[in-house]
Amino acid sequence: MSVPFSPPGPExxxxxxxxxxxxxxxxxxxxxxxDRLGLVAPGRSGGGGRRYSLHDIELLRTVARLTAxxxxxxxxxxxxxxxxxxxxxxxxxxxxxxxxxxxxQVQNLPVPFAAQHVTIWTKRPGR
Numbered sequence: 001m002s003v004p005f006s007p008p009g010p011e012x013x014x015x016x017x018x019x020x021x022x023x024x025x026x027x028x029x030x031x032x033x034x035d036r037l038g039l040v041a042p043g044r045s046g047g048g049g050r051r052y053s054l055h056d057i058e059l060l061r062t063v064a065r066l067t068a069x070x071x072x073x074x075x076x077x078x079x080x081x082x083x084x085x086x087x088x089x090x091x092x093x094x095x096x097x098x099x100x101x102x103x104x105q106v107q108n109l110p111v112p113f114a115a116q117h118v119t120i121w122t123k124r125p126g127r
Contacts, residue, residue, distance in 0.1 A: 010054040014052075026064055031060065039059075040059050040060055
């Protein structure tokens with residue numbers, strides 16, 4: 001009995017550097033530089049060759065787009081770090097919302113507003 005083929009997921013490190021370079025539109029030497037700078041973290045084969053995932057290739061495309069828009073590599077690193085933080089925070093909010101639902105608590109996040117601004121009226125003391 002044979003096991004059906006299942007394609008690798010987006011995190012599987014399967015692409016050699018030449019293929020990753022072509023898919024990302026970057027030169028292989030640029031990929032090596034981004035690896036040394038820590039902008040992307042490819043896997044390694046048994047012989048030490050770099051292996052990239054689909055996620056790595058999307059990240060390389062993002063780096064290429066941001067640098068083409070004039071951002072320096074440190075700025076690119078900061079943008080990527082912030083995007084990763086946003087993703088982590090969104091996942092945490094989803095976890096907390098699921099806990100509220102499971103506990104039967106009232107869920108009021110996020111709070112939608114119909115208008116662009118909110119006016120708060122308060123009574124002044126002495127009036």
